[in-house]
Amino acid sequence: MTIIDKTADIPAPRSGGPDDARLLEVRDLHVEFHTRDGVAKAVNGVNYSVDSGETLAVLGESGSGKSVTAQAIMGILDMPPGKIPQGQILYRGQDMLTMSNEERRKIRGQKIAMIFQDALSSLNPVLSVGYQLGEMFRVHQGLSRKQAKLKAIELMERVKIPAAKQRVGDYPHQFSGGMRQRIMIAMALALEPDLIIADEPTTALDVTVQAQVMDLLKELQTEFNMGLILITHDLGVVADVADKIAVMYAGRIVETAPVHELYKRPAHPYTRGLLDSIPRLDQKGQELYAIKGLPPNLLKIPSGCAFNPRCPKAEDICRTEIPALVPVSEQDGSELPGRGSACHFWKETIHG
Amino acid sequence: MAELDKTDGSMDATPNVTEVVSVGAVDETAAVAAIEAPVERGEPILQVRNLVKHFPLSQGILFKRQVGAVKAVDGVSFDLYQGETLGIVGESGCGKSTVARLLMALETATSGEVFYKGQDITRLSGRALKAVRRNIQMVFQDPYTSLNPRMTVGDIIGEPFDIHPEVAPKGDRRAKVQELLDVVGLNPEYINRYPHQFSGGQRQRIGIARGLALNPEIIICDEPVSALDVSVQAQVINLMEKLQDEFNLSYVFIAHDLSIVRHISDRVGVMYLGKMAEIGTDAEIYDHPTHPYTQALLSAVPVPDPEARERGERIILAGDVPSPANPPSGCRFRTRCWKAQDKCSTEMPLLAVPERFKGSDSPAAHESACHFAEEKDIVGAAS
Numbered sequence: 184m185t186i187i188d189k190t191a192d193i194p195a196p197r198s199g200g201p202d203d204a205r206l207l208e209v210r211d212l213h214v215e216f217h218t219r220d221g222v223a224k225a226v227n228g229v230n231y232s233v234d235s236g237e238t239l240a241v242l243g244e245s246g247s248g249k250s251v252t253a254q255a256i257m258g259i260l261d262m263p264p265g266k267i268p269q270g271q272i273l274y275r276g277q278d279m280l281t282m283s284n285e286e287r288r289k290i291r292g293q294k295i296a297m298i299f300q301d302a303l304s305s306l307n308p309v310l311s312v313g314y315q316l317g318e319m320f321r322v323h324q325g326l327s328r329k330q331a332k333l334k335a336i337e338l339m340e341r342v343k344i345p346a347a348k349q350r351v352g353d354y355p356h357q358f359s360g361g362m363r364q365r366i367m368i369a370m371a372l373a374l375e376p377d378l379i380i381a382d383e384p385t386t387a388l389d390v391t392v393q394a395q396v397m398d399l400l401k402e403l404q405t406e407f408n409m410g411l412i413l414i415t416h417d418l419g420v421v422a423d424v425a426d427k428i429a430v431m432y433a434g435r436i437v438e439t440a441p442v443h444e445l446y447k448r449p450a451h452p453y454t455r456g457l458l459d460s461i462p463r464l465d466q467k468g469q470e471l472y473a474i475k476g477l478p479p480n481l482l483k484i485p486s487g488c489a490f491n492p493r494c495p496k497a498e499d500i501c502r503t504e505i506p507a508l509v510p511v512s513e514q515d516g517s518e519l520p521g522r523g524s525a526c527h528f529w530k531e532t533i534h535g
Numbered sequence: 536m537a538e539l540d541k542t543d544g545s546m547d548a549t550p551n552v553t554e555v556v557s558v559g560a561v562d563e564t565a566a567v568a569a570i571e572a573p574v575e576r577g578e579p580i581l582q583v584r585n586l587v588k589h590f591p592l593s594q595g596i597l598f599k600r601q602v603g604a605v606k607a608v609d610g611v612s613f614d615l616y617q618g619e620t621l622g623i624v625g626e627s628g629c630g631k632s633t634v635a636r637l638l639m640a641l642e643t644a645t646s647g648e649v650f651y652k653g654q655d656i657t658r659l660s661g662r663a664l665k666a667v668r669r670n671i672q673m674v675f676q677d678p679y680t681s682l683n684p685r686m687t688v689g690d691i692i693g694e695p696f697d698i699h700p701e702v703a704p705k706g707d708r709r710a711k712v713q714e715l716l717d718v719v720g721l722n723p724e725y726i727n728r729y730p731h732q733f734s735g736g737q738r739q740r741i742g743i744a745r746g747l748a749l750n751p752e753i754i755i756c757d758e759p760v761s762a763l764d765v766s767v768q769a770q771v772i773n774l775m776e777k778l779q780d781e782f783n784l785s786y787v788f789i790a791h792d793l794s795i796v797r798h799i800s801d802r803v804g805v806m807y808l809g810k811m812a813e814i815g816t817d818a819e820i821y822d823h824p825t826h827p828y829t830q831a832l833l834s835a836v837p838v839p840d841p842e843a844r845e846r847g848e849r850i851i852l853a854g855d856v857p858s859p860a861n862p863p864s865g866c867r868f869r870t871r872c873w874k875a876q877d878k879c880s881t882e883m884p885l886l887a888v889p890e891r892f893k894g895s896d897s898p899a900a901h902e903s904a905c906h907f908a909e910e911k912d913i914v915g916a917a918s
Contacts, residue, residue, distance in 0.1 A: 244764040359855045360627075389626040390791065391852045394835040398851060416765055419837030442841045460769035461839050462798030467817075470776070471798065473769035477734050 204276030206410045207256070207295070207378055208232040212270035214251050214434075217263065223481040225251040227434040228270075230508070233378060233410040240413045240425035240442075242457075244478050248434035249414045253380045256412075257297050258287050274378075293323055296371035300383040302363035306355040312339075312366050313351035319373040338369040342399060361392035365399065372403060378410040385420065397424060418461060422446060427521055430454050433479050433489035436508055439523045450511045450524035450533040452494045488527070500527050566654050566663035570670065574617045574652060574752070580785055581615035581638065581671075581753060586647035588633050592860060605860045607633040609809035610647070612886070615753065620779065620786040622800030622817070624793055624832070628856055630809040631789045635757045638787065639673055640664060651753075669699050672751040676758035678738035682730040688741055689726040692716070695748040702749050715744040718781075720774060736767035740774065747778065755787045760795065772799060793836050797821050805829045808867040809859055811886050815901030823898040825889060825908035828868045866906070874907050882906065 214226035226248040233239045243249040254260045256272055258279065272279045274290055282290075299305040307315060316338055317331030326334065332351060339347035342365040355363055364384060371379050381400065385393040401424055404411050415421060421428060421442070428445050430438040430453065438451040449455040459472035476493040479485055485492055491501040504527070511522040514534050526532060574580045589604035608630040615621050623631045636642040637657075638649060644657045656667050675681035682691055692712045696703045703711045713723035719740040730738055739759060746754050759775070760768040772795060779786060790796050796803060797817050804814040805828065813826040824830045831850040852871045857863055866884050869875040889908035892900035899910050 244766060361855055389856075390793070390835045391626060391831060392855065393837075394849070394851050395853075397837075417837065418765070418839040422839050422841045422843065423837040446839065446841055457765060458839070460766060462772075462794045467798060470773050471769040473773055474766040475770075477736065477767070478764065 204273065205232040206234050206237075206275065207412075208271075208273040209252065209256065210271040210273065212252060212255060212272065213268050214248070214255055214260065214270075215266050215268060217266060218482075221482045224484060225265075225434055225481055226255070227484075229431070229434070229436055231429050231436065231439070233412055235377065235410050236404070236408045238404070238411045238413060238424055238426045240415060240421040240428045241431060242415065242418070242421055242428055243431035244416055246433075246478050246481060247431040249431050250382055251434075252431075253297065253382055253412065253414055256380060257295065258291060259297075292319060292376070293374045294376050295378045295380065296374070296376040298364075298367050298371045298379060298381040298384045301387055302360065302367045303355060305367060306363065308355055311352045311354055312358070313353075316351075316366070316370055316373060319370065323374055334373075338373055339366070341372070341403075342366070342369040344369075360388055361395060364388060364392075364396050368396070368400060368403070372407070375407055376409065378412070379404070380412045380414070382414045383416075384413070386415070386417070393420075400424075418457065430457075433484050434481065435489065435525060436523075437490065437525045439508070439521065440511075441521050444519065444522060448533050450522065450529045451490075451526045452496050452528075452532055453490050455532060456493075488525070496526075496528050496531065498527075563661055563663050566659065567666045569652055569654055570663065570666045572652065576618045576783070578617050579614040580617045580652065581787075582648075582650040583611060583613050583615075583634075583638070584648045584650070586611045586634070586637060586649060587645045588630075588637055588642060589645045603860055606809050606862060607859055608637065609862070611806070611809070611811050613804055613811065613814060615785055615787060617752075617785055618779075618783055619801040620788050620799050622796035622803040623787065623789045623806060624791060624796050624803060625806035626791070626832075626856055628808075628859060629806040630859070631806050632757055634806075635673065635755050635787065635789055638753075638755055639671060640668065665699075669702075669749045670751050671753045671755065672746040672749065674739075674742050674746045674754060674756045674759045677762050678735055678742055679762070681742055682738055684730055687727050687729055688712075688716070688733075691730070691741060692744045692748055695745065699749055711748075712744075715747060718747065718778070719744045734767075735763050736770060739763060739771050743771075743774065743778070747782065750782070751784070753785045753787065755789070757789045758791070759788075761790060761792060768795070775799065793821075793833065805832065808856060808862050810867055810904065812868065812905075813901070813903045814886065815903075816898075819898045819901040823901075823910055825892070825899050825901075825903040825910055826868075826905045827872050827874055827907075827911075829903075830911050831871075866904075868905075874905075876907075878906055 209229055209231050212226055212229045216223040216225060229252050231239060241249045255267060267280060274294065279287060279290065313332055313335045316335035320326040320331040320334045336347050336351050339351060344350060344362055344365055358366065384400065385396050388396060397420065413425060425442045427439065427441050429436045430451065432453050438449065438454050445454065446458065449458055456474040460474060462471060474493055479489055487502040487504055488506050491497040494501065506525045506527045508523045508525040511519050511524050511529055511533060513519055586608055587610055588608040589606050591601045592603045592605060593599045594602045611634060623634065625631050633642065637644050640656050648655045649657055651667055654663065656664065659667060689709065689712050692715055693708050696708050713726055716723045716725060721737060721740055730741065733741065760771050763771060776799065778784060788796060788799055800817050802814065802816050803820040805812045805820065805826065807828050813820060813824065813829045820829060821833065824833060831852050834850045854871055857870055863870050865881050866879040869879040884904045884906045886902050886904040888900050889903055
């Protein structure tokens with residue numbers, strides 16, 4: 184493996200920066216996959232942004248495009264079959280999609296790191312965890328093997344793996360699920376990035392271990408003042424850690440809101456449906472609310488609003504016109520900062 | 536399982552085999568009669584007593600010797616009443632799926648009994664076991680791997696009729712399968728399609744239809760919705776509740792999603808490392824847990840309400856579940872418990888109503904396997 188960047192340039196100041204550009208901003212991102220059966224439009228115009236120290240939760244079902252967006256940000260999308268026909272991904276104001284591979288590599292891992300869902304299949308089974316953790320330092324900072332190993336031990340201690348010194352030479356299968364996920368977190372943290380993308384970091388874990396891992400992630404985020412994009416489908420986890428939420432459906436963001444607002448007053452029928460389908464105590468013995476139908480096939484997304492075949496409020500306009508993500512306001516017209524809804528009838532949904 | 540039952544079928548066809556075991560046949564007929572007798576609503580239909588399953592760990596290639604055992608299930612007792620839903624929760628590796636397999640007689644128990652209408656199914660064989668298996672069916676976790684991709688939906692749902700032809704005579708099987716498809720909310724015209732043509736939720740409906748095919752009395756659901764999308768989970772849960780009322784089914788509902796278990800269950804059992812830690816009605820377990828493990832488990836569940844972040848105490852357990860091959864002495868939870876004392880490492884707490892709550896009619900008076908059982912204020916799941 185080559186050393187990418189021996190003379191690493193001095194890291195940019197952690198917050199703010201010379202220009203007041205956002206830490207990360209995704210603008211009108213489109214991703215499509217060309218398959219034998221046609222073009223699958225996985226992401227259709229996504230906009231979101233994250234600042235330092237902020238947690239953005241991207242909520243959605245499988246196939247909603249939440250992971251594909253993350254992969255596009257990291258630049259690990261398989262291209263082909265994937266293709267980004269339009270859009271921008273700005274890291275501190277620079278468009279990463281127009282950068283050279285060399286420049287991008289300097290950002291990936293060092294500035295933006297990713298935590299994957301399934302730690303067992305994301306770690307290399309034939310290399311010790313110490314080697315895999317140290318690789319970051321060897322490649323990006325040109326440290327020697329010995330130094331890298333010391334750094335690896337330090338990292339393992341930071342994510343609270345007991346007896347780190349003895350376990351640095353162990354292989355991934357020798358760790359439990361929770362410990363493996365900690366190693367994934369350690370790996371993402373290695374170079375103290377500004378932004379971490381966590382793709383379903385706790386889905387494969389038990390609840391008690393999930394609580395440990397989410398706690399650790401939160402603690403480290405505060406310590407390093409990192410931005411965090413948390414991708415999940417668990418409404419509980421989101422309520423616990425997120426600052427703001429973007430709800431995705433069929434490759435579009437259908438609603439954005441600060442966390443407290445979203446749970447209190449959803450402004451999109453899909454979000455409302457998701458919240459209503461959580462079993463609640465007073466509904467015991469009654470039928471659960473269920474969103475009818477199935478998530479759409481990405482090869483043939485319904486015309487108009489993609490949610491219209493499943494929506495209880497759908498009318499003719501929903502079948503013909505794609506609703507834009509518009510700012511949501513209070514009934515008297517006063518603004519609700521950070522809120523947006525892509526529904527023709529958001530007023531009725533939030534106030535009705 | 537299918538093969539096993541087929542050999543049973545051929546045994547019936549050759550009379551000389553049944554003659555050889557003629558003494559046993561009388562018992563068997565009595566057992567079958569007992570199994571086919573109906574059970575009143577609210578009566579126990581399944582009684583599990585001290586069920587144990589140890590999987591041997593062996594070493595050596597030529598000369599295998601046993602070096603230990605994974606104590607997957609280690610003394611579990613509970614009752615399932617006719618028409619109720621018993622939820623079983625616990626972390627992965629606590630033995631809940633092994634319990635399910637033992638109830639289905641897919642696994643032979645190391646010791647202990649499972650009484651189905653008074654008949655111990657761990658000791659049954661032949662005709663009687665076949666009769667039991669007709670009445671206890673299972674819905675599996677992963678609808679992507681539990682359906683044979685080379686069989687059509689009609690063949691999958693109709694396969695149980697090959698083994699139990701008395702349920703549906705050859706002629707009207709197709710009609711019966713279509714009726715089942717209709718019952719679970721699928722278009723009966725889909726009978727000739729293959730599993731890959733369906734979505735996850737639809738496949739789980741096919742799995743449920745297969746479970747219903749033989750008109751069973753008990754359905755054991757091993758994580759039936761955890762592989763499904765959130766918006767589809769509610770649909771499947773609603774279907775299962777509807778079917779329970781329609782066909783008077785009893786469910787053993789195994790899951791790790793505590794809020795769904797609370798919604799569907801009448802009683803809930805909490806398992807930890809092969810043992811039942813606490814069991815009671817849903818309100819007793821969720822609102823008045825007395826076992827520290829249940830308290831920790833409930834408080835670890837993220838509540839879908841951002842206001843909950845600020846209130847209530849959250850218990851975060853240290854470490855992982857110990858290996859079931861070498862469980863801690865005494866109380867199995869003591870290595871992660873904040874209340875553990877010397878007594879916990881020497882004396883195994885029994886599953887019983889705790890001394891201090893005995894005779895009181897407070898909801899905390901339910902069975903809990905802890906020496907120091909007491910109530911504690913926590914942020915509750917699904918409240």
